[in-house]
Amino acid sequence: MNRIRTGRALALAALALAAQAGTASAQQLPPAQQIVDKYVQAIGGRAMLGRFNTRHTVAEMSMPAMGMTMTMNVYQARPNKVVTRMDMGAMGTATGGYDGTVAWSNNSMQGPRILTGSELNETLSRASFDASLDMAASFPTMETVGSRTVAGQECWDVRMVSRTGVTVRNCFDKTTGLVVASVAKQQSQMGEMEVEMVYSDYKEFDGIKMPTKTTMNMMGQQMVTTVKSVSHAPIPDTTFALPAEIRALTP
């Protein structure tokens, strides 16, 4: 389930991990709002981002050191519906989603479950289709905390806290404005762990720039996600309907 949420975050990449306008930042650091505005412009602009109501992302995820490769499909619809399906070969299939009311997951580890508590909060914090546009709604707290270098690129480090308390530190390229890295505490039923992601190979899909490569480090393991395709064609609403095994769990 955590896998599903992170997978979705990976697919959403910069969009899902961006942040909203923040409070006053430290001296000589640009305001977080300014950085985020530049980011929105860099990935295509508010008008372009608002053109679409659905998105289907296909990505390949691999763990090179362990010889494992997975395929991921992420379906999103405005305002906050999402379904993720990961085909993990020998590991089976993991699915998860949010239909606007119920956040759920289903995998071989835990079986079908309805998410609650911190897992629900994290899902909600990332479910918004307009996460990169409506940042004020998603991240009420945002602050530029410094600058650093990621993969040879100077970037502004912006700390963001979602309405549900999820904290993310995104680093925005000083030149291009694009998100190049993020660090977040991943919440799950199993506990909390820090996840570091580096974004690269930005490409344009229907006028929106997205990173097509995400390198994630977590618990000493590295996972590389490569976006294969992004489509903004309509997605049937049934795609987001709760699966039967989840419906059986709902009151």
Place this chain on the structure above:
Amino acid sequence: MFLNAFDQDPLKPYTVRTTLSLACAAAALAAAPLAAQSTRGAARAGTPITPALAAETFDSAWAVIDRTLWDTAVVNGPWRRVREELRPRATEARTVQQLRAVLDEALKRLPYSHFDLIPGEVQQDIGAENDRGGDAGMDVRLVDGRILVTRVDSGGPAAVAGVRTGWTVDGVGTRTARQLLEAVDRIPGAREPRKQQLFTWMAASGALRGAPGSRLSVRFLDAADRPVTKALALRTPATMTEKFGNLPRMDVRLATRRAPLPGGGTAGVVRFNYWMPVVVNGLNAAVDSFRALDGMVIDLRGNLGGAGFLAPGFAGHFVDRPDTLGVMRMRSATLNFVINPRRVDTQARPVRPFAGPVAVLTDAMSASTSEFFAGGLRQLGRVRVFGQPTAGAALPAWARKLPNGDVLMHAVADFTGPGGVRWEGDGVTPDVAAPPTRAALLAGRDPALDAALAWIAQERGRAGAR
């Protein structure tokens, strides 16, 4: 196989456990054991290696352990000295075998299990072996110094040939059982009784495999210790093959049946040999089909482990409130193996987790994930364990391919069960000791299963009285 395994020095068992954490899943993988080295592997061990590749391989192995070993006292002490002392020797290695000797020595300095080097060719051979692996339709165990037949699959080659449980395997092909046992005795680690059982079982099980359709000559001693030779026509077993990341291909077996209880009633019996995702659907279906029975028996004898994250998921079928099967402490995170009650069946119908008595059967070949499943649920008061002590090899581990093609298995976490109990080393001690005996096997009985069924019958009686 039988010959090959013991013609070389030494027989190296590879207890391989994979603890995989999909980074986004926070899930851990646990164990999956492998087999013994092959002759082909030994032959390739003499392959020359360049100093640069030897150094790169050593550095890669050292670095991954340095980065992931949870015990920072070991990391900052002995492991630093390993690099200082052994890296120069690694760079002097001129053959793959010499490099492996250095890496083996490095791994032996760690005070934990699940640090093993799997030669690349062995990994390939095991996969190929499993690909072609015909089996004899029987299982064996070391009992009182004899290799006894402990199970004969109905309709399998051994059954067709008239082999009976309790018979002694006295030889396979041109090798005698005595030679096999002497070879095992030469392995330093095999002096510990559970390891001796494990190594003997691994060797004998391997010997009893071969190409499907081929005939394997096996010499037995029957109930009266009379020599009996059978030519077993090896068959392709009804298994599910699993290739899991860098691990070799594995034959995964799942068997279910209904067993009558003494005094009436029925229990469902589930037996499987690896905790691998491919068994999940079968396990879920088994629980569904047994849901209305008087009890369940989960037979983990010979189950060497697998994907650890499957254990809490399966445990959810037997626990009616959220709980924790154990805690995995890694360098960078602490993960709870949370049990979520399974409230939906395979047909998407609402159900309650199974509330009847559940028995778990274990022996020295029950390792890793099997140990924390059995031990964890026992600590939670949900199962009763029957049989023999488990392997005591319970740490989660990952498999990493090294630059020279070998695979490093390395433990990445400590694991404790409910209440802080640990199974590393000591294993899970059964509530009811019920080792196999020759007399019982010859009588067609299975002491551990019999004890489990008797307990379930007793619990059934108590429930009826209430």
